[in-house]
């Protein structure tokens with residue numbers, strides 16, 4: 001876990017109206033920042049937001065399509081970065097470390113959950 005500056009695309013389509021991915025509260029200006037392979041994003045989002053694994057899977061797929069330009073149902077190969085809006089209330093329930101999106105958008109270093117080990121299918 002480290003504070004790094006990244007080029008995060010923060011999900012919009014997966015959670016309409018800038019809402020929290022877990023409770024759908026609108027105007028959520030905080031998010032969890034993730035960097036890793038698709039499987040990492042799904043597992044981390046599940047644990048950090050408290051949403052079911054299937055919902056986390058769908059959220060990551062929609063984000064990959066809309067924010068990263070992947071074909072529907074596809075995810076990028078290897079590591080990538082995404083931010084998922086999570087409100088302070090939901091983060092408090094899971095203990096997730098969230099960041100202020102204003103800081104992230106300005107390019108300031110923010111807390112990022114990083115996958116530590118490469119998966120078996122990583123292309124590097």
Ligand SMILES: [Zn+2]
Pocket residue numbers: 020021022023024025086087088089090091
């Ligand atoms: Zn919430």
